[in-house]
Amino acid sequence: METAPSRLPVSTSVFxxxxxxxxxxxxxxxxxxxxVSLAKVTDAYLAEVAAREVADPQEMAEFLWMAxxxxxxxxxxxxxxxxxxxxxxxxxxxxxxxxxxxxxxxxYKEIAGELLERAQQETFAFPPPARPVEAGGQEEPLDxxxxxxxxxxxxARIPPRPLVVTGRTWTLxxxxxxxxxxxxxxxxxxxxxxxxxxxxxxxxxxFVALLELVRRSLVRVKQKERFGxxxxxxxxxxx
Amino acid sequence: MTTDVxxxxxxxxxxxxxxxxxxxxxxxxDADRNSVEGALEKLRESxxxxxxxxxxHHDEVHLATRPEYAGAVRRALRPxxxxxxxxxxxxxxxxxxxxxxxxxxxxxxxxxxxxxxxxGNLELRDLIVEVGRGSGPGQPKLYGxxxxxxQVMGLESLxxxxxxxxxxxxxxxxxx
Numbered sequence: 001m002e003t004a005p006s007r008l009p010v011s012t013s014v015f016x017x018x019x020x021x022x023x024x025x026x027x028x029x030x031x032x033x034x035x036v037s038l039a040k041v042t043d044a045y046l047a048e049v050a051a052r053e054v055a056d057p058q059e060m061a062e063f064l065w066m067a068x069x070x071x072x073x074x075x076x077x078x079x080x081x082x083x084x085x086x087x088x089x090x091x092x093x094x095x096x097x098x099x100x101x102x103x104x105x106x107x108y109k110e111i112a113g114e115l116l117e118r119a120q121q122e123t124f125a126f127p128p129p130a131r132p133v134e135a136g137g138q139e140e141p142l143d144x145x146x147x148x149x150x151x152x153x154x155x156a157r158i159p160p161r162p163l164v165v166t167g168r169t170w171t172l173x174x175x176x177x178x179x180x181x182x183x184x185x186x187x188x189x190x191x192x193x194x195x196x197x198x199x200x201x202x203x204x205x206x207f208v209a210l211l212e213l214v215r216r217s218l219v220r221v222k223q224k225e226r227f228g229x230x231x232x233x234x235x236x237x238x239x
Numbered sequence: 240m241t242t243d244v245x246x247x248x249x250x251x252x253x254x255x256x257x258x259x260x261x262x263x264x265x266x267x268x269d270a271d272r273n274s275v276e277g278a279l280e281k282l283r284e285s286x287x288x289x290x291x292x293x294x295x296h297h298d299e300v301h302l303a304t305r306p307e308y309a310g311a312v313r314r315a316l317r318p319x320x321x322x323x324x325x326x327x328x329x330x331x332x333x334x335x336x337x338x339x340x341x342x343x344x345x346x347x348x349x350x351x352x353x354x355x356x357x358x359g360n361l362e363l364r365d366l367i368v369e370v371g372r373g374s375g376p377g378q379p380k381l382y383g384x385x386x387x388x389x390q391v392m393g394l395e396s397l398x399x400x401x402x403x404x405x406x407x408x409x410x411x412x413x414x415x
Binding site: 016017018019020058059062101104105108109111112113114115116118119122123124125126127128129157 | 253254255256258292294301302303304305306309310312313318324326327329330332333334336337348349350351352353362363386389390391392393394400401
């Protein structure tokens, strides 16, 4: 009536969830979220949802759940007179809740925008630089326990292999070759080497290969201070 | 004397390539917590208007160049650039920054979508970190920001986070 539906359409961008879409629609309708009736934006919301490509069923379910509740809400508003049932009373409360969530989400979106703006303005605060580790033999021979401990800390940061993907498998020999090849180019930090793994299995093979190279006295591991970075380098061929 | 502690702290922080805890500074200067905190405040004030600043993230302190001069530093030294973040990442980062320590469930409640991979990505980039476990069912991980977050955003401390024009009250309320 006072709002023609043609005012509502939002330029179609990708909305990451029902809240983001709803927020965009509500902001077209009225600046003050608390004055907007969700029943009013229902048609626009339904249109947007219908236009979506079904990519992620779970995500689509969230959009539809919101759409279903909004449609029910609209039907209650359009058919007045009856004493509201329990379910309907709950739904009217839900409208307030959604509006509050929208208001909160809007506030964070605004902050996110300011953070993005800051990051784009070259505002980086540079800390003192990491010092290069000298190649000289200043370190004590490193205990293998420290290596294992360091490895366990890195391993926790590598995602397990996704179920659907058949990842490549690595043999120990392949990894031995890859690592020695890399080390010929210069020393590597242990963490960097392990974080290159695509999944945990690869990380484990990398680590075992490294231990093997240590055992064969082909590489040297160095650590300047406890908990500091661990560097791996090739040993010069003896004599 | 306090002046000595101030100078000692400046020297330590200048030569450290990682943030230091107040406790480590106490041990290094053989001073108690109050004197170190007092000296840090003096150091912070004395750096006012200079090219470097004292950064504080919870219990950790570090020196860093002032964001105003980031462009000059970059032109002179061409340091490594950090990767770009998505819009979703900034939203998630904002929620973690203002509500820390915060669980994944709470972040998802605000954004209305699954945030597992975004949080994982931010964690790998060392912008957020697990700071503890919640007391609720399943003892969920609680996330907080890192010193790296302040560096990337060029913020002296979390107190310097931007204040939203409206809705600030709401953010504040949600912290309880």
